[in-house]
Amino acid sequence: MALCPPCGGAMTPDIKGIFSRIEGYKDEIIGLQKELTSRIAIGPKNGGTGEYEKARYLRERLGDLKPEFLEEIKASDEQAEGGYRPNLLAGWGGEGTGSRVWVLSHMDIVPPGDLSLWQSDPYKITVEGDRIIGRGVLDNHQGIISSYLSLKAILEFGLRPVRPVGLAFVADEETGSAFGLEYILSHHRDFFKESDLIVVPDGGNEEGTMIEIAEKSMLWLRFTVLGKQCHASMPDRGKNSLVGASRLIVALDRLKETFSKKDGLFRPEYSTLEPTKIEANVGNINTIPGKDVFYLDCRILPHYGVDQVLEEAGKIAAEVGAEIGMSIEVEEVYRQENSNPTPVDAPVVRALSSAIKLVTGKDASPRGIGGGTVAAFFRKAGLPAAVWMTSPDCAHQPNEYCHISNVISDAKIFACLYMDHVDGN
Ligand SMILES: [Zn+2]
Numbered sequence: 001m002a003l004c005p006p007c008g009g010a011m012t013p014d015i016k017g018i019f020s021r022i023e024g025y026k027d028e029i030i031g032l033q034k035e036l037t038s039r040i041a042i043g044p045k046n047g048g049t050g051e052y053e054k055a056r057y058l059r060e061r062l063g064d065l066k067p068e069f070l071e072e073i074k075a076s077d078e079q080a081e082g083g084y085r086p087n088l089l090a091g092w093g094g095e096g097t098g099s100r101v102w103v104l105s106h107m108d109i110v111p112p113g114d115l116s117l118w119q120s121d122p123y124k125i126t127v128e129g130d131r132i133i134g135r136g137v138l139d140n141h142q143g144i145i146s147s148y149l150s151l152k153a154i155l156e157f158g159l160r161p162v163r164p165v166g167l168a169f170v171a172d173e174e175t176g177s178a179f180g181l182e183y184i185l186s187h188h189r190d191f192f193k194e195s196d197l198i199v200v201p202d203g204g205n206e207e208g209t210m211i212e213i214a215e216k217s218m219l220w221l222r223f224t225v226l227g228k229q230c231h232a233s234m235p236d237r238g239k240n241s242l243v244g245a246s247r248l249i250v251a252l253d254r255l256k257e258t259f260s261k262k263d264g265l266f267r268p269e270y271s272t273l274e275p276t277k278i279e280a281n282v283g284n285i286n287t288i289p290g291k292d293v294f295y296l297d298c299r300i301l302p303h304y305g306v307d308q309v310l311e312e313a314g315k316i317a318a319e320v321g322a323e324i325g326m327s328i329e330v331e332e333v334y335r336q337e338n339s340n341p342t343p344v345d346a347p348v349v350r351a352l353s354s355a356i357k358l359v360t361g362k363d364a365s366p367r368g369i370g371g372g373t374v375a376a377f378f379r380k381a382g383l384p385a386a387v388w389m390t391s392p393d394c395a396h397q398p399n400e401y402c403h404i405s406n407v408i409s410d411a412k413i414f415a416c417l418y419m420d421h422v423d424g425n
Pocket of ligand 1: 106202
């Protein structure tokens with residue numbers, strides 16, 4: 001048996017009873033997956049109509065558990081069904097007065113992509129042993145279902161959670177969160193407190209041991225190199241912008257030396273500064289191009305400011321431009337500054353680690369990633385959040401699947417958090 005710090009190695013009868021209830025939820029998991037998957041929630045930016053139907057269904061399920069509050073925050077979006085994007089926040093009081101455990105999952109999904117790559121209809125689940133296959137079953141129904149069923153188990157067992165619990169089912173995670181978490185935090189920030197334990201089950205590893213607490217800052221840059229177009233047989237009459245762009249790409253490698261700090265929390269442990277896309281230039285082989293455009297994708301450790309990288313890239317571009325006698329324009333295409341990581345010893349990290357150890361016997365560790373999770377909005381608002389779930393690497397792919405056994409074990413881990421059955425202090 002895994003060692004449980006609060007009970008010294010033996011699980012209490014309450015926890016045992018809750019766990020065995022959760023273990024009996026296989027049919028419920030399949031049933032919920034079926035209902036959620038059939039209610040297609042694709043955002044208008046991805047060609048869908050939003051989360052209206054799915055939210056209506058989930059609102060009823062939350063109501064079944066008799067919450068103390070159940071709010072629907074509507075972010076108006078004319079392109080969506082109903083004219084808004086729904087965000088559901090429900091809360092249950094706890095036995096004690098501890099901080100609230102919030103679990104935030106998202107209702108929207110990404111489109112299925114090329115249907116010929118799917119073995120069956122992406123909106124009708126299929127069950128193969130421990131696997132459920134369908135669009136959204138992992139991303140993010142697993143989070144919705146595990147956080148919900150674990151509370152249901154506690155209530156059905158005749159108990160109340162020890163900590164107050166909050167479940168948030170939000171819109172628009174897949175297309176930027178402007179109608180989802182970002183909207184909630186800018187209009188209803190007071191639902192959350194800094195002392196709350198905020199978990200976002202929307203990313204993790206197969207073993208369930210990765211607790212993501214920090215992200216690199218993101219910066220996308222566009223470089224436009226302007227030379228002079230001419231016939232390829234008379235190169236002296238023009239200025240070859242492709243040669244200029246190549247010189248610049250090689251010179252930009254110096255950024256890696258300037259921003260060379262390492263941080264073992266992150267994978268990889270250094271900032272990444274990579275040239276990626278290059279736009280098409282001339283249409284034929286016998287013309288020397290006069291304009292070339294390429295991009296740099298920068299994922300910057302929180303040790304550096306995004307502006308430092310921007311400034312340094314500008315200097316290199318000016319230097320190369322002077323050397324080759326071409327004008328080079330540097331533009332910022334996208335930035336997300338992530339300067340506020342969740343501390344490695346934050347209560348949510350310690351509580352999760354302890355619950356993971358109890359349920360699976362495994363040692364979890366906090367990690368930083370390359371950027372792009374919804375938890376960044378919490379952190380920016382000064383709310384320490386952790387991204388965690390037990391997850392195969394198949395989100396957004398054809399034949400997306402989840403393991404029923406992972407839903408069950410994640411639900412047990414949430415139950416430990418709700419029952420404060422953790423060594424988090
Ligand atoms: Zn997701």
